[in-house]
Amino acid sequence: MRSALIVGTGLIGTSIALALSRSGVTVYLDDRDTTAVRTAEALGAGYLEPPPARVDLAVLAVPPAHVGAVLADCQRKGLARAYTDAASVKARPHDEIRAAGGDPGSYVGGHPLAGAERSGPLAARADLFEGRPWVLTPSPQTDRATLNQGLELISLCGGVPILMDTDAHDRAVALTSHAPHLVASMMAARLEEANSEYIRVSGQGLRDVTRIAGGDPALWSDILTANADAVADVLEAYAADLEQMISVLRAQRGDDEPAREKASAELEEMLRRGNRGHARVPDKRTSLPIEFIAVPVAVPDQPGALARLFSAVSAAGVNIEDVHIEHSLDKPRGLVELLVDVASVTIVRRLLDENGWAWQEEVPLV
Numbered sequence: 001m002r003s004a005l006i007v008g009t010g011l012i013g014t015s016i017a018l019a020l021s022r023s024g025v026t027v028y029l030d031d032r033d034t035t036a037v038r039t040a041e042a043l044g045a046g047y048l049e050p051p052p053a054r055v056d057l058a059v060l061a062v063p064p065a066h067v068g069a070v071l072a073d074c075q076r077k078g079l080a081r082a083y084t085d086a087a088s089v090k091a092r093p094h095d096e097i098r099a100a101g102g103d104p105g106s107y108v109g110g111h112p113l114a115g116a117e118r119s120g121p122l123a124a125r126a127d128l129f130e131g132r133p134w135v136l137t138p139s140p141q142t143d144r145a146t147l148n149q150g151l152e153l154i155s156l157c158g159g160v161p162i163l164m165d166t167d168a169h170d171r172a173v174a175l176t177s178h179a180p181h182l183v184a185s186m187m188a189a190r191l192e193e194a195n196s197e198y199i200r201v202s203g204q205g206l207r208d209v210t211r212i213a214g215g216d217p218a219l220w221s222d223i224l225t226a227n228a229d230a231v232a233d234v235l236e237a238y239a240a241d242l243e244q245m246i247s248v249l250r251a252q253r254g255d256d257e258p259a260r261e262k263a264s265a266e267l268e269e270m271l272r273r274g275n276r277g278h279a280r281v282p283d284k285r286t287s288l289p290i291e292f293i294a295v296p297v298a299v300p301d302q303p304g305a306l307a308r309l310f311s312a313v314s315a316a317g318v319n320i321e322d323v324h325i326e327h328s329l330d331k332p333r334g335l336v337e338l339l340v341d342v343a344s345v346t347i348v349r350r351l352l353d354e355n356g357w358a359w360q361e362e363v364p365l366v
């Protein structure tokens, strides 16, 4: 791929543009919001002027409801040889493309499974898609050259391609992304009017389960309405679980000892089901065929402390595969979990001792 046009230079479009520019692709930027497109240009994501000739690939990183019309418009103008999008739902944009008179041959649907709860170009990162799944939904009409451009895009962004049909994709993300987002919003909504004394008594758990509730309501309302049935199916399953858990907990206040025991067993089984489901969530640790160890290190809440820790580890030639940070609100320190491969643990442990860092027993992750 030599040239690309990115339409929609928000979080996803600018992240794709940065990744492509970094790989030497000439990238042109377009957005109906001039501030967004100028910001993306200032970040080094690409050029503001219209492409002087047909580009190899146009990527439509606009909200799902806009994909059909934007694609038809770009195809009418003949802006690219091939087209893809990044929308979080696939069946409805496919239908809208047909309805808007778009050419299905030069289009392949796309959806990178990476993002953030922040919108706009300032939240963009060139490495956002590294190691992340990226679904392509070719239709029977999609031509081979277009599919290859989609695959090359994913490869240039460091993603992992997955081919699916649109309905299977939408059912999958209803379970793995859309319903969890709505539930995170509902959990966070319960905090809106809660007593602030109660909210103060919160730890990392609440932040973990509500982070995505910070997402853009307009975008998420578009996503959820475009995948409404599949999301409602998942919510019905949650509702059955919720009903069961309410009865299980209410049973604890009765005098019926056998009923209480049965309820406790059901509660524990739900928690075990949760453990088993959680263990199936893929992440960098489980998707790579290497054994990782997490080394938890106490880090003082001081300017430069993290940088000192990271540079000490990298100076020893050890790659930090991933890092999790847990802040202590009431203590002047946090807990930083360094993920390193099993062969490097002894080196890291010695290095931490030599430099006076307090570390805990490492936790094997796979």
Ligand SMILES: NC(=O)c1ccc[n+]([C@@H]2O[C@H](COP(=O)([O-])OP(=O)(O)OC[C@H]3O[C@@H](n4cnc5c(N)ncnc54)[C@H](O)[C@@H]3O)[C@@H](O)[C@H]2O)c1
Binding pocket: 007, 008, 009, 010, 011, 012, 013, 030, 031, 032, 033, 036, 061, 062, 063, 064, 066, 070, 086, 087, 088, 089, 111, 112, 113, 114, 115, 116, 117, 118, 119, 120, 121, 216, 219, 223
């Ligand atoms: N946010 C995520 O985590 C995430 C992850 C994967 C995929 N996606 C999908 O990527 C797409 C973009 O999401 P985002 O998070 O980057 O949103 P964003 O709000 O950060 O960016 C969207 C951009 O599209 C522009 N835009 C809207 N309509 C347009 C039009 N008709 N023509 C030209 N520009 C237009 C907006 O001005 C905005 O700059 C969405 O389809 C979303 O479903 C989002």
Ligand SMILES: O=C(O)C(=O)C[C@]1(C(=O)O)C=C[C@@H](O)C=C1
Binding pocket: 087, 088, 112, 113, 114, 115, 116, 117, 176, 177, 178, 212
């Ligand atoms: O990590 C996040 O903040 C996201 O919300 C990313 C996330 C998700 O994993 O559900 C959200 C929507 C997208 O379509 C793809 C990815």
